[in-house]
Amino acid sequence: MTSPTTAISSVPMLDLGRENGPLHAEIQAALAEVVASGNFILGPLCQQLEQAIAKRCGTTHAIGCGSGSDALLLALMAVGIGPGDEVILPSFTFFATASAVSRLGARPVFAEIEPGTFNLDPQSVVSKITRATRAILPVHLFGQCASMDSLRSLAVAHDLVVIEDAAQAIDARYHNQFAGSMGSISCFSFYPTKNLGGCGDGGMLTTSDDRLADRLELLRAHGMRPRYEHHLVGINSRLDAFQSAILLVKLRYLADWTETRRVHAQRYFDALNAAGIDDVIQLPAVDPRAEHVWNQFTIRVLHGQRDRMRVELREQAGVGTEVYYPIPLHLQPCFTSLGYRVGSLPLTERASQEVLSLPIHHGLTMAEQQHVIDAVVHHAQLARFRMRRSAKAA
Ligand SMILES: Cc1ncc(COP(=O)(O)O)c(C=O)c1O
Numbered sequence: 001m002t003s004p005t006t007a008i009s010s011v012p013m014l015d016l017g018r019e020n021g022p023l024h025a026e027i028q029a030a031l032a033e034v035v036a037s038g039n040f041i042l043g044p045l046c047q048q049l050e051q052a053i054a055k056r057c058g059t060t061h062a063i064g065c066g067s068g069s070d071a072l073l074l075a076l077m078a079v080g081i082g083p084g085d086e087v088i089l090p091s092f093t094f095f096a097t098a099s100a101v102s103r104l105g106a107r108p109v110f111a112e113i114e115p116g117t118f119n120l121d122p123q124s125v126v127s128k129i130t131r132a133t134r135a136i137l138p139v140h141l142f143g144q145c146a147s148m149d150s151l152r153s154l155a156v157a158h159d160l161v162v163i164e165d166a167a168q169a170i171d172a173r174y175h176n177q178f179a180g181s182m183g184s185i186s187c188f189s190f191y192p193t194k195n196l197g198g199c200g201d202g203g204m205l206t207t208s209d210d211r212l213a214d215r216l217e218l219l220r221a222h223g224m225r226p227r228y229e230h231h232l233v234g235i236n237s238r239l240d241a242f243q244s245a246i247l248l249v250k251l252r253y254l255a256d257w258t259e260t261r262r263v264h265a266q267r268y269f270d271a272l273n274a275a276g277i278d279d280v281i282q283l284p285a286v287d288p289r290a291e292h293v294w295n296q297f298t299i300r301v302l303h304g305q306r307d308r309m310r311v312e313l314r315e316q317a318g319v320g321t322e323v324y325y326p327i328p329l330h331l332q333p334c335f336t337s338l339g340y341r342v343g344s345l346p347l348t349e350r351a352s353q354e355v356l357s358l359p360i361h362h363g364l365t366m367a368e369q370q371h372v373i374d375a376v377v378h379h380a381q382l383a384r385f386r387m388r389r390s391a392k393a394a
Pocket residue numbers: 067068069070093094096097139165167168188189190191201202203
């Protein structure tokens with residue numbers, strides 16, 4: 001059995017100080033300019049960011065808003081989702097994907113995931129389509145695009161709208177098309193833990209539909225145009241100039257940061273594949289059509305060993321990990337009235353019990369990553385030993 005050999009004593013799951021520290025001077029200068037300008041809400045910096053994101057995604061429009069959660073709500077409002085409508089989405093995602101649907105009085109219909117990629121399974125989506133279905137809301141989970149070929153074909157065949165939840169997937173590609181350019185509208189989050197994260201909340205919508213772009217611009221600012229004339233009942237969800245300024249600074253580094261995440265991911269694959277622990281640890285599947293941006297590197301710990309291994313990694317090796325997501329959305333207390341129960345989506349429920357995300361942020365050093373690898377291998381071997389011992393005893 002191997003044991004950890006590095007001199008490292010702890011590795012944080014994420015360390016935003018390492019991201020922001022080296023940019024301190026640039027960020028401070030950018031913020032000082034905002035203060036001097038007196039222009040705090042939307043304004044020229046937000047427009048600059050919108051143009052940069054639209055160009056990056058290959059869409060004709062990008063519309064800044066207050067958060068990724070608001071982006072989802074605004075997207076659904078813009079396409080007219082409301083009471084009586086059904087929207088098909090994964091249960092294995094962050095809460096905001098589904099809450100946006102519910103808040104508009106529509107029904108979230110949860111579909112299964114593909115077990116390897118954790119993304120929405122088109123076959124399961126087909127089985128959920130009814131006369132009330134209006135939209136499909138795929139999530140590009142952990143930084144890898146969902147099966148957009150099949151999902152888009154389904155949408156065309158059934159006359160459904162596709163809204164992409166690309167919150168975790170800026171710069172990800174699918175058949176060379178960028179996340180954010182494959183739905184009628186796409187939603188991004190600039191929550192600090194995202195690959196492009198601000199120092200606070202922020203979000204962005206992208207679309208190449210002029211009419212939807214116009215509606216989104218209206219909806220994010222009380223449907224107002226010109227001042228005090230309201231055409232739609234919108235919300236107040238505007239990206240502020242401080243976040244825009246910070247995001248514009250960080251955008252210059254995003255491509256390098258993503259490349260570093262890819263190098264980290266490859267190192268995990270090489271080392272963990274070579275370690276002979278695949279009876280305990282399963283590595284994530286990479287869809288050959290997708291270019292992953294590794295917002296998370298999420299393994300499965302099999303045989304009910306996940307929670308114990310997570311505690312051991314933290315307490316014995318100082319390794320921070322996360323569980324995204326421990327309770328699937330169809331089993332959340334607030335969605336009880338939708339009628340799902342344990343067993344409704346077995347693949348999703350199993351993923352919730354097995355997933356474990358390892359540190360992969362771009363500030364992770366090689367020595368730290370080696371420490372994580374050694375610790376995972378060591379504790380997987382311990383888990384195997386425990387399992388064999390209890391099998392013998394039984
Ligand atoms: C998949 C997904 N959708 C939506 C959101 C919501 O974004 P925000 O936190 O910016 O509201 C997040 C991030 O937190 C997310 O990961």
